[in-house]
Amino acid sequence: MTGNLDSLQLGVRLAGRTLLTADWVLGHSDGTHRLFRKGEVVFEDGKVLFVGHSFAGEVARRVDFGKALISPGLIDLDALSDLDTTILGIDNHPGWAKGRVWPRSYVEAGPYEMYTPEELAFQKRFAFGQLLLNGITTAAPIASLFYREWGETVAEFEAAADAAEEMGLRVYLSPAYRAGGMVLESPGQIIPVFDEGRGLRGLDDAVRFIAEHSGRGGDLVRGMLAPDRVETCTIELLKRTDAAAQELGCKIRLHMAQGIMEVETVRALHGTTAPIWLAKHGLLSERLIAPHATNATEEDLRLYAENNVSIVHCPLVSARGGNTLNSFSACRSRGINIAMGTDTAPADMLMNLLVGLITSRINDGVPDRVRSADLFDAATLGGAKALGRTDIGQLSPGSRADIAVFGLDDVIMTPAIDPITTLVTGGSGKVTRGTFVDGRLSMLGGKVAGIDMESAQIQAQEQFDRLVAKYPERSWAHPPLSEIFPSSYPMESNANG
Secondary structure, eight states: OOOOOOOOOOTTTOOEEEEEEEEEEEEETEEEEEEEEOOOOOOOTTTEEEEHHHHHHHHEEEEEEEEEEEOOOOEEEEEEOOOOOOGGGSSSSSSSGGGGSEHHHHHOOOOOOOHHHHHHHHHHHHHHHHHHHTTEEEEEEEEEETSSSSSSHHHHHHHHHHHHHHHOEEEEEOBBBBSEEEEEEEEEEEEEEOOHOOOOOOOHHHHHHHHHHTTTHHHEEEEEOOOEEEEEEEHHHHHHHHHHHHHHHHEOOOOBBBHHHHHHHHHHHHHHHHHHHHTTTTTHHHHHOOBBOOOOOOOHHHHHHHOOOEEEEOHHHHHTTOOOOTHHHHHTTTOOEEEEEEOOSSOOHHHHHHHHHHHHHHHHSSSSSSHOOEEEEEEEIIIIHHHHSSSSSSSTTTTTTOOEEEEEEOOTTTTOOOOHHHHHHOOGGGGGGEETTEEEEEEEETTTTBBBBHHHHHHHHHHHHHHHHHHGGSSSSSHHHHHHHHOOOOOOOOOOO
């Protein structure tokens, strides 16, 4: 039996052997990705059987994607899972005056959940759809706690696990928790305020969630402990997190060495940097996955390398804020494993790879220390290594059938001589034609299993508008919205509405 794209059904694991062909296939052997011109990928029951040329066995269907690259699915270890608010801070400064940190008045009035449980569940589903549209097949969700009463809830992550299972996305997750938060006492004066007991209860919730839900959806859902940010954690909370991770056999994601506020806060609290502080307590290990390292010192990076800590590089969100990883090549030369994350909207990994390539070359001062393939490795093999897996991030016999198909015929792209260089330097997530996860078609031609993304976009904008309307009550001195977020240019209103 043969077939075409129209014969594929969204949200269904394909029965029998499926053979995909395209102008290019990115396979893997002997420890590295390998390009196959006019290649083939065969998979069955969620597992890759063959990558190469001229498969000799019987197949249930053949699907040709033509001028495209069949690639291992991308791995995003800092994947946006709420409605991104960093866009509000790009041109509106300083952040302390724009609702990015809780003012004391808001804390005393009692922080509250700014979204309903139904809105939180929708946001995970909407975000997962965005990831699949961009060829991302494995994700570790991240969301801001600035808009929460304190931490994330078990209920919303049960809904997230439901969404991942229904839509077909491989996820590593559990509710994020913290022992403290940053509070704006006066203009420019930001201090940490702690409630360790609340953080420990959040850890207990996360451990219980992982124990109950890891392995769901045919192993699409696995656990990862997610203490929020290092400056909002106590050492007791981090010690218990590490012990729980060892018992559960899971990873820990902890944001650190990522910004000036964090660096200054940790130094004021502990007299050193976050990586040195954790190292003194024996808390740096291969279990730790650490976005973003943009403010890491030489000593911090040495400790990462010695203790097998993986970095999650999110170049787009960092560069928007004027920061870069200094540098990709320097971290790699130290032997630090580098994975990739998107962190912000758009959830476009290819865009992040381009920004990562550009910023690394600017920092290095020479172009030959980092190639497009190095960034692509980080988004595939680096993410898999951070998770301790060899069956994702590559297409080889025995690997999971997590596949992204990227078109190479977009009119805005330069003519292709090498598909990886073409995608990294001239592509974007918009050229993603299809996404398979565990042999299941999760996205095809802009349509995502389990959600109507066009209708969801309207709902997301309505939720975002309601959130933005609440900014005056959570901004210093409570200015009107027009002062918090003025328009880029003078705005003329329409008298007729």
